Amino acid sequence: SMALTRFSGIVILFLHLILLTSHCDGGNILVFPVDGSHWINMKILLEELHTRGHNISVIRSSTSWYIPEKSPLYTSITIEMDEGLENFFDIYLQEHMRAQREGASLLTFLKLTKDFLSMITQAHLVWCNATIQIFQNPILVKNLKESQYDLVLADPAMGPGLVLAKYLELPLVLNVRWITSGEGHFILAPSPLSYIPVPGSGLTDKMDFIQRVKNFFFYSIIKFQEKFLVGPIYDNMCNKYIEGGCDIVSLLQGADIWLFRSDFVFEFPRPTMPNVVYIGGFQCKPAQPLPADLEEFVQSAGEHGVIIMTLGTLVNALPKEVADEIASVFAKMPQKVIWRHKGDHPSTLGNNTLIVDWMPQKDLLGHPQIKVFVAHGGTNGVQEAIYYGVPVLGIPLFFDQYDNLLRLQERGAAKIIQLADVNGHTFEKTIKELLHKVSYRENMQRLSSLHRDQPMPPMDQATFWVEYVMRHKGAPHLRTEAYGMPWYSYYCFDVLIFLVTAVTLPLFSIFAIAKFLCCRRKKRTKTKQS
Structure with missing residues (x-):
């Protein structure tokens, strides 16, 4: 009888567990990411959603250079793309760096702006043409509709994911900082140009009259891009495949939740909206131990410490003369250096410098021996530097990088050198200032302390709001009616x-x-x- 009672207790406990776990069933998420560095942080979010039991499908192009077809995290839906964007971007970036080295002038600025707008427009056109294959494939459309997705998770730097969410009539969550035309806040919330700098302008939230004129000019470029270059591409697709038509701005404004890859430790204060969740630094977590050989190299630096340098995933190689100048400065320094560098090794390379194709960036930044981070100023790298409290020597190359680094420089945690100004003298002077002037490290560690002092880690916020949209089948109550007003x-x-x-x-x-x-x-x- 005692055995029977114990057995019944085990059965009841087992049934309770089954009932409890039934409330935690994973959802079905359709993901429309953007390739390149954007995929890196999207993948981190997908890893967390996968561990929480959600089923994930990822739409990728056949020419993707970052998003693999086979993955334990997701099932992929591959669409054919006639031309890959990797070489396309690489040609633009090399041309951009060459123009920067020639020095700033109005003619150079106009040429770079024209090239940028042309490249962005072409990228949107290529992606829209590839996405049309989905709408023209009745079997795929039927499968997508029958898969009972709970929501679409998209990166709106490219717009097809938004159009697809509208077509499938699914709730939409954005993993976002950049939209199809600039920074997301500008179509989302009131954005007075008197104190909110437009990315690309190189301005802060303290502007005099001439700077406000410049800010207005940069905003005009963004509006031109939105109205005349990018907008018509999506208008055509919407008019053809969405009943009643649509436009890219209304699709963005109609998103349920914006998971915004920024926060106000980094960003200048500005108006926002209740459906914006700030997840800046969500990819950061305590550093893991380094591989044994790398740990040995780092420890061999002794009290002088280590400098790490990387200029991001898109840059294959700096101009040779720049790389040689930097290498010669490193060679004279007592610190050890770990440099992520592709292409030919600089001829002036010193014995204290380790050249690598890849580095565990977050684990290195979290190591107490790291003294300075030489970086290009991409969003991921800047947020990781804040999280781990490492001062930055910034060499911005393109896109938002100067503006990202400027936010750190304004707070006394970084120093910027423009590519045109990089030479042995400027690089050596700046890196020594960062190494020996304690205020840089103190300011960055203060930012790190502010960033970490949150009621809920950014990743937990991100997953909570994704699941919130699943539970409530959207979040229209958080959207303002202002978007529909003339x-x-x-x-x-x-x-x-x-x-x-x-x-x-x-x-x-x-x-x-x-x-x-x-x-x-x-x-x-x-x-x-x-």
Whole structure:
């Protein structure tokens, strides 16, 4: 009888466990990522969602250079793409660096802007043409509709994921900092140009009159890109495949949750919206031990410490003369150096410098021996430097990198050298300043302390809100009605006209009546006199 009671208890406990776990069933998530460095942080989010039991499908191109077809994390849906974007970007970036080395001028700026807009437009066009294959494939469309996805998770730097979510009538979560035309906040929340710098402008939130003129000019470039270059590409696709049509701005504004890869330790304060969740640094976690050979190299630096350098995933090689100058400075220093560098080794390389094709960047940044991080200023690297508290020597190359580094420099945690100004003298002077002036490390560690002091880690916030959208089948209650208002209503221009009319019309009427009576009296007086 005792054995039977114990057995029944085990059965009841087992049934309870089954019932409890049934409430934690994973959802079905359709992911439309962007390749390159954007995929790196999307993959980190997918790893976390996968561990929480969610089933993930990823749409990728046949020419993808970062997103593998086979993965334990997800099932892939591959669409054919006629041309890969890797070489396309590489040609642009090499040309961009060459132009930067020639020095800043109005002509160089106009050429780089034209090349950038042309490249971005071409990338959107290629992706839209590839995505049309989905809509034209009835079997694939049927499978997508029958897969019972709970939501679409997309990176809106490219827009097809938004169009697909609309087509499938699914809730939409964005893993975002950049949208199809610039930075996400500008179409999401009020963005006064008087104190909110436009990316690319190289400005801060403290602007004088001339700087505000410059800020307005850069905003005009973004609006031009949105209205005349990128917008029409998506308009055409929407008009053809979405009933009633749509446009890319309304699709962005219609997203349920924005997982924004930034925070206000890094970003300048600005207006925001209730459906924006700030997850800056979500990819960061305590550093893991280094591989034995790398740990030995790092420890061999002794009290002088180690400098690490990487210029991101898109840059295959710096111009040879720049690499040689940097290597010669490193060779003279007492620190050890780990340099992620592709291409031919610099001829001036010193014995203290280890050249690698890849480095465990986060684990190195979290190592107490690392003194300075020489970086290009990509979003991921900057946020990792903040998390681990390592001061940065920034060499921005393109896109948002200067603006990212400027935010650190403004807070006294980094120093920027423009590529055109990099030479042995400037590089040596700047890196020694970062090594020996303690304020840089103190300021960065203060930012690190602020960033870590949160009620919930950024990754937990990200997964909570993804699952929130699953549970509630969207989050329309967090979206403002302002997006549907015409501009004259949004700015109360119609109200202003009404009030001005309401005040001036009676005054004008009184004035007109008084004038009429006055004229009539004068007329009577003249008649009597005659």
